[in-house]
Amino acid sequence: MNIENLIKExxxxxxxxxxxxGQHVNKVSSKIELTFDVENSSELTDDQKQLLLNKIANRLTKENVLILFCDESRSQHKNKEIAIKRFLEVIKNGLKKIKPRKATKPSKSAIRKRLKSKKKRSEKKLNRQKPDLE
Known part of the structure; x- marks a missing residue:
């Protein structure tokens, strides 16, 4: 995946x-709307497209278009840069493959330690009871 070609899309x-x-906001178009059509991208492979469609589905429109807005700065160029950075971050996170979790067992020493602390706690609570006078 070439980032320059992706940005061209x-x-x-x-x-x-x-x-x-004030007056500046009313006459200057500084807010940027960035749109990216995931399905019609020529830079992404079919597997990457499918992964993105699954991972960032909540950020896509019904037509599978990603829309990002940026109005942090008063400068249109600065907002465009920020929007591109956000876009690349979304794509990078969307293309990350989740490592499958490996099932593990607690070590024998950990089991022993847990049982020992349980025994100690139960003895402590037994010692709090009133003695049997019979």
């Missing part, structure tokens, strides 16, 4: 950012 749209900021 992205489409960007500049939108007016909301919130406080």
């Amino acid at each position: 992205l489409s960007f749209k500049a939108i007016r950012s909301g919130g406080a900021g």
